[in-house]
Amino acid sequence: MSQEIAQQEERLVYKAHGKAYTKAQFLHYYERKVFKTITKYNLIQKDDNVCIATSGGKDSITVLYLTAKYCKKHDIPFFALCIDEGIAHYRDHTVEDLKAFCTAHTIPHTIVSFKVRFGAALDEIREKAMQEYGKKPCTVCGILRRALLNRASRELKATKLVTGHNMDDEAQSLLMNLVLGNMRHNASLGPVTGINTSKHFTPRVKPLYFMNEKETRLYCLLKGFAVHFTECPNISHSFRAVVRDSLNDLELQHEGAKNGLINAFMEIMPLLKEKYRSDKQFTICTRCGEASAGAVCNVCRLQEELDLKIEEIHNGNT
């Protein structure tokens, strides 16, 4: 090994919690921590059929790569599922990154689009949603994407749905729910999402739960994953962006703040889930038959307001 390469290998690339890491040490630390999360919280089991929700961004490419690695090692079937919301100059780029990644790593994948399943891309409905109903793009996107992820993963016979949510996402959600006075929503957080189980929902799990965004971007960079920086053009409308920036300012002044928040939450999470757990069956939407908070689910409400057409998956109609 040349002296230059040796120096590069010894150079420190990350520092946190009083420890410094070279490239090799960091990659080992990152993978070990993710696999530990999977095993400690029983996120994936031998008899699962694992669906990995993947947008093509840094978090979902990372969780796709590591979940695939874990599943291959333990001989557990898996596939990638991408929801294309139809956001120009954002999703189109990440979908192409994802296709290339899956091809390079021989990962079976399915892409399901808003355009096909709902009759309209997000770009086509966001203005109407904002102007006529006061709904921010993130609200509409969140409702439809979550519903589509759930329905598509169920239709594709998945028993677990892996998402790339990381420590930053969870800390932001935690704070947002606290500010809004919504502890019930916080009860749904954690490495395993949700409070009650239901045949209507594919259980969601988060292997990157204890990894922060900086670590994940660094992992992508060091592994040479071709992930481009992209930020959703609708993010500026969101409360989440405000909380995200505040948390990052706090982290700069108090290193470990995000870790502290999540660790504190993990202590009370079992109590929260117990408090909000219910033996009551989910209400079923009177229009589409999906689980619903009320008589009509949010997707059907949006369908009526925004004139969406709901299509089921039929042999490749994605």
Place this chain on the structure above:
Amino acid sequence: MEVFIEKEQRTISEQGNCTGAELLKKLGINATTILLVRNGEVILEEEHLDDSDTIQILSVVSGG
């Protein structure tokens, strides 16, 4: 010293002979939101930067 700021998609010229942390502070960039790359290699913010270095400030915040 050429500095590419990924989030803003622009390149600026800055004087070297400073640390990465000093550069970030001057540019008003929060170190927890970026990765610092010097001449193609990831470095810690405390490392020294020279006039001849090519710097990339990569954003770790992405998505929606």
